[in-house]
Amino acid sequence: MIKSVFPPPKRVLVIRLQNHGDVLLTTPMFTALKRQFPGVEIDALVFAETASMLAANPDLTTVWALPRGKQVGRGWRRGLALFRLMRDIRRRHYDWVLHLNDQWPGALAAAVSGAAVRFGYEMEKRDFWLWRKIFPVRIVPVFAGHMVEKNLAVLAALGVPVDAGNAPCTMGFAEADAALVDEKLAAAGVAGKYILIHPTSRWFFKCWEDERFAEVIAALVSGGWQVVLTSAPDQREVDLVDGLLRRVNDSRLVSLAGQLTLPQLAAAIARATLFVGVDSVPMHMAAALGRPIVALFGPSHVHIWRPWSNRAEVIHAADYGPLIAPNDVDISTTERYLANIPVPPVLAAIERQLARFADERALADVA
Numbered sequence: 001m002i003k004s005v006f007p008p009p010k011r012v013l014v015i016r017l018q019n020h021g022d023v024l025l026t027t028p029m030f031t032a033l034k035r036q037f038p039g040v041e042i043d044a045l046v047f048a049e050t051a052s053m054l055a056a057n058p059d060l061t062t063v064w065a066l067p068r069g070k071q072v073g074r075g076w077r078r079g080l081a082l083f084r085l086m087r088d089i090r091r092r093h094y095d096w097v098l099h100l101n102d103q104w105p106g107a108l109a110a111a112v113s114g115a116a117v118r119f120g121y122e123m124e125k126r127d128f129w130l131w132r133k134i135f136p137v138r139i140v141p142v143f144a145g146h147m148v149e150k151n152l153a154v155l156a157a158l159g160v161p162v163d164a165g166n167a168p169c170t171m172g173f174a175e176a177d178a179a180l181v182d183e184k185l186a187a188a189g190v191a192g193k194y195i196l197i198h199p200t201s202r203w204f205f206k207c208w209e210d211e212r213f214a215e216v217i218a219a220l221v222s223g224g225w226q227v228v229l230t231s232a233p234d235q236r237e238v239d240l241v242d243g244l245l246r247r248v249n250d251s252r253l254v255s256l257a258g259q260l261t262l263p264q265l266a267a268a269i270a271r272a273t274l275f276v277g278v279d280s281v282p283m284h285m286a287a288a289l290g291r292p293i294v295a296l297f298g299p300s301h302v303h304i305w306r307p308w309s310n311r312a313e314v315i316h317a318a319d320y321g322p323l324i325a326p327n328d329v330d331i332s333t334t335e336r337y338l339a340n341i342p343v344p345p346v347l348a349a350i351e352r353q354l355a356r357f358a359d360e361r362a363l364a365d366v367a
Helices: 020-024 027-036 048-053 076-091 104-113 129-134 147-157 175-187 210-222 235-247 262-271 281-288 343-366
Strands: 011-016 041-047 062-066 096-099 117-121 137-139 194-198 226-229 253-255 274-278 293-297 312-316
Touching: 011 027, 011 104, 020 048, 020 281, 027 041, 027 147, 041 048, 048 062, 048 262, 062 076, 076 104, 096 104, 104 117, 104 129, 117 129, 137 147, 175 262, 194 210, 194 262, 210 226, 210 235, 210 343, 226 235, 235 253, 262 281, 274 281, 274 343, 281 293, 293 343, 312 343
Parallel strands: 011 041, 011 096, 041 062, 096 117, 117 137, 194 226, 194 274, 226 253, 274 293, 293 312
Antiparallel strands: none
């Protein structure tokens, strides 16, 4: 544990070079920093494809987007883009830089920043002089709890008071995103309350059987609910949703699969009465947006990746039969590992969440 007391920062850079969900789960850090240091400016450095997760975050001043792969080309173009990004980071004159991964581009940003406090994780794969030189402030990563708690442990080590119970994730969207979603819903005939179901993940081992999701959807539409299906633009995910549409032929079931950007999907989730989905980025978005959630999990570390919300109910395949260990999964497999989950517990969880939401609305109306 770090015992030093650091001067209050005026500018902080948080580096999270990872996937969309990981980026979203850093947002409680921004809130905690703002709460402790009123007036502090917080920036984030993320991969370009994940920047949309933070684009409307009210706690951030600047979101630096690090291109990779074909986004920047090759040779001198790649070098020039990286040089310009590092130059701009240097010009921000950060007091603290917090690197939450082990990538070298993040270490380069920390090194050129000139920040007095540069934090990086203490880890075996980076146990040599250069990493220690760049990051004189280090702690061993915390793996016992949720990813949000691991992130907040960094602030606690720096002497920033944190309250995990009062540290929600945050995601926003622009008015234009909301307006476009409203147009699409209206064009599809969706009016009033609806349940949003996101049945897909880019990793298909996290997906449930189509016939079981179709059975849940059929029960909802027969009960009078409008159901909106969403997915990423990936053709495999769109095809999965199209298959559900063929299984449940009902006018109260519509699809926006492949039609929405992530901020637009956030707007659609924010308007939903309930979110139902698998372990995926949209599930974390629903938690950040404060929506009631029913989340289906397979071979993932549930304690790390469960929805960061007190309005979520998790259905875990391991509770209904044997399940492959998370570290044994080949993520490229097309095999699905949620087959243990039967339909009745999912429908029961949905009914509980809908009843809870109705009770909350009734109490709010009385108040």
